[in-house]
Amino acid sequence: MSNISQVRGALLEEAILYLLEKVGYETLTDSSSFNNQELRGGHSGLEVRGRGSWHQIDALALFPASPAFMYPLRLMVEAKCYRENRPVGIDVARNSVGVLKDISENYFTVQRRTGQYLQVPSFNYHSAIFSTSGYTAGAVEYALAHQIFLIQYNNVSVIRPLIRAIMQFGPECLTNLGKQSVKEVRERYRNAISGNYYEMDMRNYLTEEGINLIDNALVETLQQIQGSYFGMLQGRWPLHLLTHHELPPHAFETDVVQCRVVGYQTGNWKFTPLHFQPGEPGWFELEFDLPEQIASLVAREWDSREAVANIKRQHFSFIQLSGIIGGIRRSVKLELNNEWIEEYIHSLQPRI
Incomplete structure (x- = not known):
């Protein structure tokens, strides 16, 4: 039954x-x-x-x-x-x-x-x-x-x-x-x-x-879900990445795309391109839900923005993504830009 x-x-x-x-x-x-x-x-x-x-x-x-x-x-x-x-x-x-x-x-x-x-x-x-x-x-x-x-x-x-x-x-x-x-x-x-x-x-x-x-x-x-892609976070955690719009081919002229990672305490996180802004042809937001182990780690450290930034660097350094981009089956790497995360951590440190 x-x-x-x-x-x-x-x-x-x-x-x-x-x-x-x-x-x-x-x-x-x-x-x-x-x-x-x-x-x-x-x-x-x-x-x-x-x-x-x-x-x-x-x-x-x-x-x-x-x-x-x-x-x-x-x-x-x-x-x-x-x-x-x-x-x-x-x-x-x-x-x-x-x-x-x-x-x-x-x-x-x-x-x-x-x-x-x-x-x-x-x-x-x-x-x-x-x-x-x-x-x-x-x-x-x-x-x-x-x-x-x-x-x-x-x-x-x-x-x-x-x-x-x-x-x-x-x-x-x-x-x-x-x-x-x-x-x-x-x-x-x-x-x-x-x-x-x-x-x-x-x-x-x-x-x-x-x-x-x-x-x-x-x-x-x-x-309404136009974009659907699969990826492996840090080569270990499987993710289904969904968007309202397909990923723009303009952002993927190479197989490695430098990105930022932004997120919230709720567990909702996004990879966004480093070199494009909202409204530009190469802009995208790839949303994902954190694996439970990483979400718990982030939750424990949420009051320290520097600690969360270091968690990003350790656990979100890349996603290996596969799907159809511009009508072509692609396998690309979304890579957390190291200079961006270093500058962000530096901006959080107290001034002397």
């Missing part, structure tokens, strides 16, 4: 898949075009074969450009849209680890020229959990230990209108709660996002209120 929290999570997953496509991923939804050794359509959605079992993976994305010496990347996406005061617990991370391990250890048989058969892996699977309410300390530690990527949106203002719209989706939006109703909600939202209204005659479980919410507020607030 499903609950309304699972329905909201499904809506968030569909939104994230759309934002992943802006980064360059391809959403996998139809198993008919793939080797049925690996994928199949189950009663409730797409299923992926593991070493010991088939697993339902509702949100699966493929990155078409693989680095050298790596199998193609498939990303399992799981999203949790809980109340603000309910962080994602360790049980969710444990489940992701178990599924990822089973799928990653599955091997498929291919025939060699000699007539012999060889078992090889087909894809490089990774797992990411997206949360609107953060994570418990246990979930963070467990996920880090098992290389599960955690993305949080607690303090990212760009996505707040979408989250508020999802939270408005309540029991009155459905005639019945169950796996098939979640599947219908997911398909309705996916089609509405892509504009495939001719496929949207399904309404076995959705009420008029639910249909109106999906077709209007949920689509409009999502499409």
